[in-house]
Amino acid sequence: VYFSDINNGWTVGYIPISPYNGMILRTTNGGISWASQVNEASLYSVYFADNMTGWAVGGSILKTTNGGTNWTSQAIQSGLYSVFFTDINTGWTVGEEGTILKSTNAGTNWIPQVSGTSNSLSSIYFTDGNAGWIAGKYGTILRTTNGGNNWTRQSSGTNNYLWSVYFTNNSTGWIVGDFGTILKTTNGGVLVGVQNVSADVPSGYSLSQNYPN
Numbered sequence: 001v002y003f004s005d006i007n008n009g010w011t012v013g014y015i016p017i018s019p020y021n022g023m024i025l026r027t028t029n030g031g032i033s034w035a036s037q038v039n040e041a042s043l044y045s046v047y048f049a050d051n052m053t054g055w056a057v058g059g060s061i062l063k064t065t066n067g068g069t070n071w072t073s074q075a076i077q078s079g080l081y082s083v084f085f086t087d088i089n090t091g092w093t094v095g096e097e098g099t100i101l102k103s104t105n106a107g108t109n110w111i112p113q114v115s116g117t118s119n120s121l122s123s124i125y126f127t128d129g130n131a132g133w134i135a136g137k138y139g140t141i142l143r144t145t146n147g148g149n150n151w152t153r154q155s156s157g158t159n160n161y162l163w164s165v166y167f168t169n170n171s172t173g174w175i176v177g178d179f180g181t182i183l184k185t186t187n188g189g190v191l192v193g194v195q196n197v198s199a200d201v202p203s204g205y206s207l208s209q210n211y212p213n
Contacts, residue, residue, distance in 0.1 A: 004048045006030055010068060012043035012056050022058055026068050037068040044081045049088040055107055057083045057093045063107050074107045082123045084132075092148060094121035094134055102148050113148045123164045125173070133189060135162035135175045143189050154189045 003009035007030050014022040022043035025034040041059025048054035056062045057080035062071040079096030089106050093099075098115040115121065119137040126132035134142040139156040156162065160178040167173035175183040 002046050002048055002054075004051050004054075008048075008051050008067070010037075010046045010048065010054065010056075012046045012058070014042035014044075014058065024056055024062075024068060024071065038062075038071045041078075045083045045093075047083045047085055047091070049085050053088055053106070055083050055085065055091065055093075057081070057095075061093065061107060061110065075110055077101070077110070079120075081121065084124045084126055086126050086129045090129060090147075092124050092126070092132070094124045094136075096120045100124075100134070100148060100151070113151065115142060115151055116153065117142070122162065123175075125165045125167055127167050127170050131167075131170045131188070133165050133167060133173060133175075135165040135177070137161050139177075141165075141175065141189060156183060158183075 001009060001011040007028055009027050009031060011025050012022065022041050024037040024043065026037050027034045043056050043058035046054060046056040052065055052067050054064050054068065059078050060073050061075040061077055061080065063074050064071045080093050081095045083091065083093040085091030089104055091103050091107065093101050098117040098119055098121060100113040100115045101110040102113050103110050117140055119140045121134050121136035121140065123135045124132060130145055130147050132144045132148065139158040139160055139162060141154040141156045142151040143154050144151050158181055160181045162175050162177035165173065165175045171188050172186050
């Protein structure tokens with residue numbers, strides 16, 4: 001789900017029945033009501049640069065320039081789980097098998113970046129045009145300080161699947177994942193530690209074996 005302001009928001013998803021049709025819903029009244037915009041392939045993430053221009057990813061990359069009234073396919077690229085833009089031209093999308101794609105022309109072209117991993121990547125977040133983080137499978141955390149020209153692996157202290165990452169500035173951020181995993185950093189991810197654990201743990205699974213002290 002993504003809101004460009006207090007009233008305008010979009011959410012994406014899919015119906016888990018073959019052929020797995022995706023959907024985009026929009027609200028213009030802060031979520032009081034939602035209207036369907038499009039049925040497409042499975043969709044996992046949506047991001048808007050302003051109230052008119054946005055992208056949705058999943059089984060393809062879709063773009064709208066009129067608030068979602070119309071969506072056009074920019075690329076057929078399956079297995080994308082997250083999309084993020086720092087301005088109307090510059091953005092990234094990540095997904096299966098370590099995929100990182102970057103665009104510098106509003107999504108017209110997408111160029112692969114070297115992630116250094118084959119693990120699935122589930123979430124990406126940038127605080128500016130240079131500083132960004134990615135979270136993913138097997139406790140994967142990647143960081144860039146140059147717009148993704150280079151990505152370096154950071155220590156998470158866990159092998160759990162990490163699903164979402166968010167930073168308030170270049171130092172302070174959180175990552176969440178399976179089994180109640182909540183990680184926090186106050187130095188850009190140089191050292192990540194457990195902030196809180198709250199989960200229903202499956203039988204035979206020990207939280208302590210996968211978390212740092």
